[in-house]
Amino acid sequence: MAVPDPRSVARHVEDDAHRAMPHRLYTLVFPMDKARHRVLLGMKKRGFGCGKLNGFGGKVEPAETIEQGAIRELAEESGLLAAAVDKCGLLLFYFEDNPVAMEVHVYQTHGCGGAAVETEEMRPEWFAVDNMPFDQMWADDRYWWPFVLSGDKFVGRFWLKADQVTITRSELVRVDGLDFA
């Protein structure tokens, strides 16, 4: 029996069978260039999500807070140094072939230091925030991206087939606030 991660906020979602699943924590950071209405995405070069454009992030390590994990992964994958990140929302993914739910904490950040560089994992490229390359992104992204842009906080849950493309069920709500780091 997996021990619940005390950093998990899965307890905030509707109390159903999925909430009782073990949750693995992930981060996802979108570096924004407000002046030019752009966001930095990276083409994932290996592993989970290979071939898709995405923000920067990965698994949260046991000894760090979720926010520390977000800043670390952003630096490792893009070379950008963020002093702080702003919460946007929470996404929960249930894949039909995976008994562990993915709990993804979504952030945006502004005015990063350093320069975006290609890394072993990601090839970075800027995109206009109102003309996103959704066809090359995860299937659910087109639904919650408007919340990132508006600044409204959100919680989404998506059930996906093992093909990692087909969404069989979804829930997406705006929330007034969410107590997560």
Ligand SMILES: Nc1nc2c([nH]c(=O)n2[C@H]2C[C@H](O)[C@@H](COP(=O)(O)OP(=O)(O)OP(=O)(O)O)O2)c(=O)[nH]1
């Ligand atoms: N935009 C978007 N991002 C997603 C979705 N699902 C999903 O896991 N992600 C993000 C969360 C994480 O940032 C990333 C998955 O993390 P990862 O497997 O690359 O983690 P990692 O870098 O620690 O992996 P590794 O070094 O062990 O290979 O993908 C989704 O549906 N949409």
